Structure formats: structure tokens, C-alpha cells
Amino acid sequence: MEGASREAIEAGRRLSPPTRDARTGRRSRAGERLIEAVLRLNGFIAIAAIALIFIFLFKEGVQAFRTIPPSHFIHTTELDFDDRPQVVRMWQPVGTNPKYSLIPLFCGSLLVALPATILATIFGVACGIYLAEVAGKRTREIIKPAIELVAGIPSVVIGFFCLAILASVVQNALHTTFRLNALVGALGVAFVIIPVIATMTDDALRAVPSHLREGAHALGANRWETIVRVVLPAGASGVTASILLGMGRALGETMIALMATGNAAQVTASPLVSVRTMTATIAAELGAVPQGGEQYRALFLVGSLLLLLTFLINLLAEITVARMRKRLAL
């Protein structure tokens, strides 16, 4: 979602309108100033929105450290039935001995986001290459809007489909013990990310100047060799950025993770068991939590971590895109 291009923003700056109103001849400075002030206020509200989100989430999240020592977010020690101290990594905020380890939640988020990103990269980049290099003009005019329509399907619908139909299909095919597991969630999330990666890859590859392709063709390369050896390396930053953005989106996906992954917070490396992601934890528990309590603040801390993580991933993607722009400005 790239906004206004840099040149257009700079072009707008260089024009300076007259200060006298041609119709009345008067200097309508006050009216102009007022309107500009109103517009500037709206512009600052846009900045304030993201700033407030950061401030409010971190303000509440940091307060979690008041009652929970930072090490508890990794593991706690508990006495088992024989009174021997055991290290436990559990997320169990309700109970006499609340445990706030984030490890199960991280495992859950990664077990859903990583397979989803890998699957979506394979199919999304393939779709992007197809749209940019192989598809004819008329095919492109049908398929590109079709991919945008797929991007517009609400994630609740995809989550419901995974919950009702896909989970049974996967269980019949793989004979898993748990019907709702990380794999089903990952398949649903991959569905959501494929349009994101495909459209950004398509944009990145189309931004590669055509003289590079023409040079390759002049040297005798066929279509596939041009793609692999010329176009893809030139557009690699854009493709990488799209994969990063897709991964950020996968980490932030809530409804599919909430409906299709089974919601069992456990530390595991297998995608065939039920897991709980960070997003699903917040969505599942925020409704039942007393405001200002310990669990409430812990949930805001999880939210802050999510926000920070997706912010860093998006920043990385933007740096990669900026590098691509610099390299292609030949």
C-alpha cells in the first residue's frame, strides 16, 4: 500500500498560488489560513492515531512489569506433587498460581505464521511472476482483479471454512489426532497472504525497466531464463519486501488463528497439534478480564509485543523497498 509517490509530493510543493483572490481583489488570507489549519489538524490526527496506538498499548503493557517479574514471561518454577521444583513454561493466567510464560504463545504464532509464509511465498511469487511476465494483457485484466477480490474476503469467512470443512479434509488425509491444529490455521492464513505477496511481487517485477528484459532477449535468452537471471534478481528487493509484509500479516492474523488452530497453549514444534497464537490469546481472553488487573496488563503487553514485531517487520520491508528504488533509478 504505497502512498503518494515522492516526485508528486515534491511537485506539489513548488507551486505557489497567488495571495490575492482574483474575483474580489481582496486578500482572503484569513479564510485560506483557517481552511489550511483545519486540513493540517486532520493531517496531524492521522499521525496522532498511530502515535496514540503505540502510547496506549505500551502504557498499559509496561505496567504488567509492576506485578510480574520479567523472567516470569519466559518460565516460572513450580512445585510438583512431590514438592520438587520444576521449571514450567505455560500460559495460564487464571488460577491461584498464574503463569505468564510467552513461550507457548510464540511457538503458536511461529507454527502458524512460518508454514503459512513459506506456502504463500511459493504460490504468491509464482502468481506474481505469472502476472508480470507470462500473462497476456487480457488474462492479466481478469486475473489481477480476481486476486484483489480474493484479498477482500473477510478472514472470518476463511476461518469458518477452515473450521467447518478444511479441518475435516486435512484430518482425513493426514490422520492427525487433533482436528484443529496449527497446519489448518497455516493453510487458512496462507490463503489470506497469497494475494498480498502476489500483488506486491507483480508491482515489483513490473517496475524492473524493460530495457533489461530486451537486452536479455537480444542476447538469446528465452522467457524463463530472462525471468530467473535478469528480472527476478533486479526485482529481488521488492519480492523480499512482499514476503516480509506477508509474514507480518501472518503474525497479525487473528480470526483464522482463533477459529482454526485449536487454542491450546503448549510449547511444541509439531504443526499437527493444537496451538495458540498471540493474537488468539488476546482475542479470547480480553473479554473476560477485569480492567486494570494483572492479566489485563499482561494481554496489553502481548499486544505491545505484537505491535512492535509487525512494526519492525514493516520497517525492514520499507528499507528493502527503498534500496530497490535506489538501485533501479538507473
Next chain:
Amino acid sequence: MKRRIAEALAVGLLRGMVLVVIVATLLMLGSIARHGTGVITWEFLSQEPREGMTQGGIFPAIFGTLCITLLMIVMALPLGVCAAIYMVEYAGGSLTARVIRASVNNLAGVPSIVFGLFGVGFFVLFIGRSLDRLRGSGLVFGQPAMLWAAATLAVLALPVIIVNTAESLNSVPRSHREASFALGATRWQTVRRVVLPQARSGILTGSILSISRGAGETAPILFTGCAYFLPRLPVANLAIPFTGLSIPMINPLDQFMELSYHIFIMATQSTNAADTRPLQYGTTLVLVALTFVLNLGAIILRLRYRKSRESAR
């Protein structure tokens, strides 16, 4: 020869993968349609749910979705369009414009549940409770309400509107602005009479896309105002002063039912998920149809706008 075979295989593989994606989408939509079309009747669309959601319809959810998207667009559209106008026309290439653009890009990347957290923490608890404290009237604003859910969705819709408006403002040729200034118009006159009318279709596209996104998002409204079953619609009678009359109006302090939230709760937390399964499919089909129509409309608008642009040049 080997190179030619490799190329044919590779291009065929690409085509195959695109086909897999398309077929998967069609299978998904098709299965929802297959299970759901039998349920869609006029009664389904116009009645309340009954008997623990196993019978009746989803009319309150449809009404609630319309209300919330209306409120959201009323809040987000003026804000977004003004911010985009400022960013493109007034701030130009300055640092402010770049900061606004960076903020908008960051807003677009925030996970939807974080918007829900922000809605609860900022709108419901901070602003709502502060308003209650100022009025001293007990708990009126500081609880989940349509107003706060709409505000949360408006923050979510803001990047979509700003990006689409800025894109359409930038597509207006510079020469139009120069001509307007040469004739003596001030900047606001130029924006209002020359630039904005040409950017109308981009603004419309942005609004439609944001409405479709707002209707489909569940996480922001989970805790800021949505409910599974309400005995009446979020409508209140507004008394007109000096007459004895009152008109029914949307009550923004009420909770509401919404399509996507309805699907979510029915599918995961209803007391008899097996019995309500047909209604789940029906509701899902209605939601998919709604977002599909909206997105298709936006795409057609964008295509037609681009074609008229090219033919005008």
C-alpha cells in the same frame, strides 16, 4: 532443445500454480455457496434469530452491519480526505507530508486485534470513562457502544481512504493546478473547484474499499460494542423539541449485532453448533456476497476511471 523444454516446463509450472490458487478459491467459495444457498430465504434476511439461533434469521446482524459501516464512514471519510488533501496539496514534499505518509503506512500494517485493544483501552476506557466523569452521570459512555466500535473501525479505515484519495489527487495533472493559479485562484479554490472534482472517483473507490473492510473485520469490534444476541435493534426515539413528535434514530450508545461477529460466535461458541450449522453457512454466504459486491464495484469503478483518464489524454 533442452533449454526450450526447461522453459516450457517452467512456464507450465507457473500456470499450474496460478490455476491451483484459483481452483482453491473457487472450491472454498463454492462449498460455502453449496451449503448456504438453501438457507437464504426472505425470512432469513428479514427476521430475528429464534430458538437459540437455530431458527429465524439474521436481520438484526445485517442492520447492525449497515449501521456500523455508516457510522464508520461518517467518521473516517472527512478525516481521511482532509488529511490526504493536506498531505498532497498543502504540505507537498515537506517533512510533515513524509511523516504523514509513514504514519499511514504503519497504520495499515497494524494487526486487527491491536486495533481492538486500542479501541478498548483508549475509546471505551479512557475517553468513555473521562466523559462519564465529566458529566458525573454514572456509566453511560464508558462501556462498549456502537460509537466506540465505529471509531475503532474508522481508525482502521483511515489508511485505505488516505491512500486512495492521495493517489487520485496525484493523478490530477499538474498543469490544471498551474492554470488555476495563473487565473488567480487561491490554493483552496483550486483544490475545491479544480482538483477535488477530478479526484471524486478515487475518493469513492477508497470509501467502498473501506466499507468492505469494515464490514468484514471482526477483531476490532469484538470488545468495543458487538453482541451475539440483542432483544431489540440499536434504535432510539429522538424527541423533537417544541413538538410532541419523536423520530427513530440510530442510537450510537447502544450495542449492536454484526454479521462477521455473528459468524464467529455461532461457529465457535454457540450452544449447539451442529444445529446452527446451516445458519452459519447462510450468514457466511451473506457476508461473502456483501463484500464481494462492494469490492467488485470498487474494482469496476477504478477500471472505468483509469480508462476515462487514458482516453481523456
